[in-house]
Amino acid sequence: MKFFQVGPVIHGCETFKEFVEEFEVDSNDLVLSNHYIYEPLLKDVDPKCHVIYQEEFGSGEPTDVMVAEIMKEVDKIDYNRMIAIGGGAVMDIAKILVLKRTESIDDLYADPKNVVKEKPLIAVPTTAGTGSEITNVAVMNRTKMNLKMGIQTQDMFADYAVLIPQMLDTVPYKLYANTTVDALIHAVEAFISKNWTPFTEMFAIHAIKLILKGYINVRDNGPDARFETNMDSMLASTYAGLAFCTSGCGTVHACSFAFGGKYHVPHGEACYQFFIETLRYFQKHDPEGRIKKLDALLCKFLDAESDGIGALETLLDQVAPLEKMSEYGAKEKDIAAFAKATYDNQQRLLKNNAYPIYEEGLAEIFKARL
Incomplete structure (x- = not known):
């Protein structure tokens, strides 16, 4: 291994x-x-x-x-x-x-x-x-x-x-939000990947901790507070990259490509679109898998008694509100096409899932985000 x-x-x-x-x-x-x-x-x-x-x-x-x-x-x-x-x-x-x-x-x-x-x-x-x-x-x-x-x-x-x-001194707030969410997704997907190892878990956990700490600071003290943690943000992105370079990313990234490619949505923003919905999908279909450990970790970092994924969704909505796919121009007819394109062309990513997902499951995620 x-x-x-x-x-x-x-x-x-x-x-x-x-x-x-x-x-x-x-x-x-x-x-x-x-x-x-x-x-x-x-x-x-x-x-x-x-x-x-x-x-x-x-x-x-x-x-x-x-x-x-x-x-x-x-x-x-x-x-x-x-x-x-x-x-x-x-x-x-x-x-x-x-x-x-x-x-x-x-x-x-x-x-x-x-x-x-x-x-x-x-x-x-x-x-x-x-x-x-x-x-x-x-x-x-x-x-x-x-x-x-x-x-x-x-x-x-x-x-x-x-x-x-x-x-990072001149990065606009929206770009900060979209790119750090991308790093968070890298860390989370590496954490729940079937290919996780003690090394990738270590880097993923530290990345998640630093990013969430930065978001809480922004939530409590305003957007400019992000500049206080520039190096932490850089390190978190790198830690997350080190984690997913071995474990690989999964469904969130796989879904982003069809949507982002057709509607010209920046990468981090496109990934964010499917982040929470994908976690909920695995929570529903594989509740005892790595998603359970992730939820417990999020509860710890976000001081939540239960539903760490829900606490994460609330925090993200406070620092980076998310629009639906339809706001970018996506239509009902895109759902089946996106699901097929994702399943046919993104096995490089989908193969890293601990719980397998097929066209039907992908369509479920796309439909929820429309």
Whole structure:
């Protein structure tokens, strides 16, 4: 039994300037980032490296078309290392850009043997949610299928992950809420996965504890209180990533891809849509499984006598109110289509469930969220 998946070397720096100095960033490096993230950092230090901005190749989350266009630009540049500075989208794109070229991006999905890293990658997250900096997964929307899908192999790991709390200073509240909920979901799905181990449980529990502590602080002291716990948020995201990198995510993430792909909903926001409903599904159908232990853990952290999942739902509603799928444009006819697409295309995730779920169960979750 595999106990734990070890990925990149993890560093911590207080500021971007400290990172530039520690890693000796210079004109031989290529940065992938966004204008609004990277340009303010240059006020403190300018390493004079090559820079590519994701949004110049399209808006929204990564698609295979966008990544192919960025590849063309990257291939014009002579560089030694790639540095991804951004959220999950930027880091996922960078993981693909440092791979050996194939005839098309479809080839990367067709055969894991085609996924071969050629350049070193440093991942610097600017949100506390995706955990992409320390996982071996990259997700993008496959436009021909109108579906988000992940690529997961050993060569998808970054070489270094660098946590810089300064990066969260300018994150808007809604993005903070959506990304930290994503990290919470990573931790919870790792905790209840059939592949859990003593190592993944340890990291998952600590991630859940830190995130809930941060939410309680925000609930009691207002949105700006989140800045007091920037490093805790970064660490929680990384702990959760370390947990699900071995245990794997499950139904919540699986459901997010069909909905998020069709209605262009950001990843964390799409996952949040199905979080509590999925936990209730397992509570109903597998009450004595890992979900029972999760509920007890939530009771402990949220000071609830019973129904820890209910206490979690209440807290989440206080700090990040959730809209139904219909508010994004989803229709009744989407339910069966989403359930089929999820079951047919997301077995990479669904296989991690301790209790199996089929199209009927997925449709039940989608219907409840409409």
